[in-house]
Amino acid sequence: MAGSAREKKSKLILDVAIKLFTNKGYAGTTMDEVAKTAGISKGLTYFYFKNKEDLYMAVTKKAFDELKGVFREIIKMKGKSGLQMLTDLTHLYFDFASKNRMYNDAILNFMGIMQLYTDNLTKSQIHPLILESDHFQKLLEIHHDCGRLGIQMVSHGIKDGSIRPELQPEVTFYTIWAMIIGYERLTGPVGFEEKEIKIHLDNWKPGFVKLMQDMLKGTIQAQKPQVVQASLF
Amino acid sequence: MAGSAREKKSKLILDVAIKLFTNKGYAGTTMDEVAKTAGISKGLTYFYFKNKEDLYMAVTKKAFDELKGVFREIIKMKGKSGLQMLTDLTHLYFDFASKNRMYNDAILNFMGIMQLYTDNLTKSQIHPLILESDHFQKLLEIHHDCGRLGIQMVSHGIKDGSIRPELQPEVTFYTIWAMIIGYERLTGPVGFEEKEIKIHLDNWKPGFVKLMQDMLKGTIQAQKPQVVQASLF
């Protein structure tokens, strides 16, 4: 049962890390704390995880597993239009993000890392240890899986007529995904809007969802005559 | 000329920091390097900047100044529809981001910090030094200024008929802003799509812009009959 024992110890460290990262954030958590809280020596945490980033990547993987679960849950339910699936995805992601802020931060953070991943010029800027993490490749795969499921939702919507047929599924899904990611980046469970910006989250969220739906299903064109203008593009 | 000399030294350090952050990234740059490259002692950099985060916030402020310049540049040109302004904004922001990746990273990073700013529960997770930075308040203001300019663009578009009249300017602008931020988060100048995801950046970008425009100006509704379904929301 050596393998199982290893997994158990590994899981113990991971669970402790999740708790600490949740309470004190990534930067605010030390490896000493992780070890002490887990009741083991610091060296052992480095036996199970290459380094702190590797541990964080393991946490991020758990976050993405849950996220992928959300995608799957939605696509499983048959008898739902593609548009409805994407609407549900948006709401469920927002719920997920507000209930599990640390997981959401990990996901958003990973997006920022991934962005640089295949870029030869900037790869050097990223901490090389992240790229070495065994979890990193798996994360790329899971993210890709989420993408495939999302694209399926759009395709589904085009077939059932809830999404306008001229849209390209890939481009459309990733645009929606960008919207959601961007929204999360700009707000958060409590958000900045109360003090900083006039609109309320309660107002923005439904407006945001409405705009996304309009984009997908189409709307009546504005009637006022448009002025022709010079453009930079 | 004590004040001016101070500003000059301060600018020297800032310029060095910008160069180093650009070449080696934030984490990859040490305060020793900054001091050495600027030809001064380490202690002096701490005389002019409270700490490394404060220095980074000063860099971020420069990034936001440029960004605000983009917003202003667009709104200055009269004889342009609101829709066109927002289209230009999108393209110009993408250009800005690809030409000045480090600035863009700083901006995106700030978004993530700002998000937490007014949240009493999670403020503790953020490094408290960031909040103490004198530049931080200014950054919030500049971001707010950008928001106001963006909202103006939408209002303008509603007036000139290029944007459908039923849209709310605030909600609409921040949704577009979220799209742009999210897009940047997911891609980057070179991007991840080449290896990881099937769609090309060359394909996504125009599709993304088109979707945004459709969302703003409206489209013909899809004709196929829609199925009524159960929804979670």
Added chain:
DNA sequence: TGATATATTTGAACTTAAGTCAAATATTAA
């Protein structure tokens, strides 16, 4: 001008936290 106050600058010392590793202990296999 010389003396005093104020501002700028230094560099060595401090601190914290990530990461390493040789040795010790426990487990498994033969």
Added chain:
DNA sequence: TTAATATTTGACTTAAGTTCAAATATATCA
């Protein structure tokens, strides 16, 4: 029982951010 292998320890190393008393330069004023 013994040898081999796996797990675990904790003291040590290293890196980098940060502090601060002392030194130097600059400005003020009698």
